[in-house]
Amino acid sequence: MENQRTLADGLRLGVRALVHAVVGGAALIAIATVASVLGPLLALDLYTPPVAAWWTVFTAIAVQGVPFLLLGTVVSAAIGAFVPERVFSRLLPRNQALAVPVAGAAGVVLPGCECASVPVAGSLMRRGVAPAAALAFLLSAPAINPVVLVATSIAFPGQPEMVAARLVASLAAAVVMGWLWARFGKERWLRLPGAGRPPATGLRGFASGLQHDFLHAGGFLVLGAAAAATFNIAVPRAVLDVFTGSAWLSVLLLAVLAAVLCVCSEADAFVAASLSGFSPTARLAFMVVGPMVDLKLIALQTGTFGRAFAVRFASATWVVAVASSVLVGWWLL
Template structure:
């Protein structure tokens, strides 16, 4: 029965995606028909925004699942233990800087971190990598610097706040969960263990197997998250935010909430944030740029799919608090 429900859910998501693609490709043809003219323009905007999010995220999802599959096939548990510092507190520092070497955005990072934790990486270290990598990487730094050419310190401030926040969250996670297993156990995980104990298998075929399996598993949550984000973008009046844009206390929290539902990829969100530059404080824009890549609608659904509910709820609770406090302190004393 569970398999039938899963198959039905996956089929519905696939059909919805095909419907959106059909409307996207043939919208111009149907504009001349009377039926099409009766559809409110806001619903057409939902379709356009949804597909733009999907098309923007798919290349990074492919990268993420492929890297995840390579880790599963070629990286041993002993290799991970050798490269990490033995001290649980010191290990978070290199983890927070891994994004410089592995520039992975938030659309792709969760499958990679899940695989690393399954391979033996401590949970709190994996979470630090997951939160920091979409922020602390050369691509994001370049896009932020270009988008905020009139505010040259914004790119550096984003890297600094992302670095500090991810480390603090990782340490809190360690204190709360320590060596507790935070991953969900799935049937396919047992299947993977069966494969793992057969070293004579072709590792390249195993890589393709794991990549395809994880792509379909991750993709459905991306579609749901992208659809919810497109609904928000199409129907929410951004002018409602302008009245509190100058408040140093409220504006950062509002922009963090905006970043959560907007779900823009970290390589492009700086251009969205810069469009609010004339009405929002620098601190609130910084909160948008840091919190959005850490937690948004898309990766929340993925987190609930791969991690235990109690752990995800704690992460969703502590992350905005830490980011808000770090941004608030920075804007009060530095920017």
């Protein structure tokens, strides 16, 4: 009888947490949608079109990211509550240098964007996965999953080399960053909330993990979206046009734009395809950098792993992703 009561209580908590998360996500989307409609109207009434543009970009990023953030937090909570640690020890090689490419290649199985990968990587670390392997998964999952690759093939019809280049460059950057963390990463840089205590399991653990992760990461998603929207309206178009005449500067420009525009990985290929004035390598850099380093992702990493980690990891990842794009672009494009 006592076991049945405990199970019923846990089930109620789990259902309640899922409902709260779904309702919270729906409420955030509804607020952002209303803001996207009323914001531009108010801005036009006040004769401030830049504010209308800011609202449009901000709500587009927020509405685009919330469903994937919810997916990531559900997967993260489920991993923490229901998957035993021994599962990961069996799936990944004990040698950290070998575990990194295996984890990077495993990113192909999660059809989500970077908003989902951060909480999942945090959950993997709390379950005993080596940080280097979890970080390789974090970087590769949004960039090489089937949804992204199919979208890339549609955005670049008749150009299978662009799909192959994105796959190779993204996976290479993720694996290199995993190896770099294994070699140079410091434990004190990485803050894992809840790492010092044994994780709660079962439906009760799922409920508490889902509520904490979604509410915690959602605020940083909003901050990242606001920062990206501000950049979009603050930088004049004429400044961007200066860089299109140089092959090297165009690569750096699109790599920077990928970081600040915060386009979801499932849609960034269509944005890259529209940038017809840039070289194929520059557009490849846009698609490789975006899912690994952008403002909302940096904000999410800061909230999940701490500022000391996010600053170092994002900076190194941007350099590695650009270098990987240039090398692979020279080879395949």
